[in-house]
Amino acid sequence: METPLKNTRSIIFDGICTAAMNAFFAGPFLAAFALALGASHWEIGLISAVVFLSMPMQAVGLYAVDRWKRRRGLVIFCALTARLLWILIACLPFFPTKASVRFLLIVLVCSGLTAAIPGPAWHSLVRSLVPLDSLGKVFSKRLAWGTVIGLTLTLAGGFFVDAWPNFTGRAPLEAYSALFVIGILFGLIGVRAITHLPEPPMEGERPESLRALMWVPTFAMPVFAPCSDSSRFGISPST
Numbered sequence: 001m002e003t004p005l006k007n008t009r010s011i012i013f014d015g016i017c018t019a020a021m022n023a024f025f026a027g028p029f030l031a032a033f034a035l036a037l038g039a040s041h042w043e044i045g046l047i048s049a050v051v052f053l054s055m056p057m058q059a060v061g062l063y064a065v066d067r068w069k070r071r072r073g074l075v076i077f078c079a080l081t082a083r084l085l086w087i088l089i090a091c092l093p094f095f096p097t098k099a100s101v102r103f104l105l106i107v108l109v110c111s112g113l114t115a116a117i118p119g120p121a122w123h124s125l126v127r128s129l130v131p132l133d134s135l136g137k138v139f140s141k142r143l144a145w146g147t148v149i150g151l152t153l154t155l156a157g158g159f160f161v162d163a164w165p166n167f168t169g170r171a172p173l174e175a176y177s178a179l180f181v182i183g184i185l186f187g188l189i190g191v192r193a194i195t196h197l198p199e200p201p202m203e204g205e206r207p208e209s210l211r212a213l214m215w216v217p218t219f220a221m222p223v224f225a226p227c228s229d230s231s232r233f234g235i236s237p238s239t
Contacts, residue, residue, distance in 0.1 A: 007129045010196045012142045017190030019146030023153040024183030025086065029161070033176040037092065039101045047108060054112035061117040065202075071121040071128075072199045076191055082115035083187035090180040093173040128200040 031044055039047070061078075065071055088107050092100050130138050157179050164175035 004129070004131065004134075007197060008134070008138045010193045011126060011130065011138060012145065014190045014193040015139075015142035015146045016149050017186045017193065019150040020153055020186040021083070021183045021190065023150040024157060024179040024186075027154065029157060029176055029179055032161075033173070033180075034101065034104060036173045036176070037100045037104060039104075043101055043105065046105060050108050050112040051116075054109075054116040057113050057116040058119040062120040064117070065121045065124060069202045070199070071118075071125040071202070072194065072197055074121045075118040075125065076194055078114050078118040079187070079194065080191050082111045083184055083191070085111040085114070086180055086184050086187075090177040090184070093171065093177050124202070125197065125199075128202075129197060 030047065034044055034047055061074065064074055068074075085107055089104060092104060097103075127135075160179065161172065161175045164170070164178070165172050168174075
C-alpha cells in the first residue's frame with residue numbers, strides 16, 4: 001500500500017483540481033453562458049438548484065458502496081462521467097438551436113445526478129486512507145489551496161471572457177466554451193489523482209438493505225463530517 005503521505009498529497013491535489021474545475025463550471029460563467037443562450041430567470045434558478053436536487057442520489061451511492069464495496073471504482077466512474085458530459089455543454093455555441101437552454105438543463109441535471117452518487121464512497125474512502133487525527137489538517141490544506149486557486153482562476157476567467165472578442169474576433173459565447181474545456185481538463189487531472197489512491201478493504205461482509213442504511217444514526221458517523229464537499233464531482237452551489 002502507498003504511504004499515507006502520498007495518499008494525502010493525492011487527496012489535496014484532487015481538491016485543487018476540483019476547485020479549478022468548479023471555478024469555470026459554476027458561478028458567474030455558467031449563469032452568463034445560460035443567459036447568453038437565452039435562459040429565463042426561472043431557468044437560471046433551476047440551474048442553481050441542480051446540485052441540491054441531486055442530493056437524494058447519494059442514497060443510491062450508499063447502497064452501491066455497501067453492496068459492491070468498490071469505493072474508488074465508483075468515485076472514478078461517476079466523476080469521469082459527470083465531467084465528460086460537460087463536453088456537450090462546451091459544444092452548444094457551435095450548434096445553436098432554439099432548444100439550447102433545454103439541452104443545457106438536461107445535461108446539467110444528468111451531470112449533477114451522476115456527480116452526487118459517489119459522495120458516500122468518497123467519504124468512506126478518505127476515512128480509510130487518512131488517519132483520524134490528520135483529517136482536519138489534510139482538509140484545511142485542501143480547502144485553503146482550493147480557495148486560492150478558485151479565486152485566481154475566476155478572476156482570470158473574467159478577464160479572458162472580456163478579451164476574447166478583441167483578440168479572436170469570434171463570438172463572446174465561445175469564450176465560455178473555452179473555459180469549460182479548461183475546466184474539463186482540470187477535472188480529468190483530478191480523476192487521474194484519484195486513481196493513484198489505494199482501495200483498502202471495507203469493514204463488514206454482509207450488505208445491508210437500503211432502509212437499514214438510511215436509518216444509521218448520524219452521530220454514529222462523526223468521522224465523515226470533515227470530508228464533506230458537495231462540489232467534489234460536479235457544479236458547486238457556492239462558486
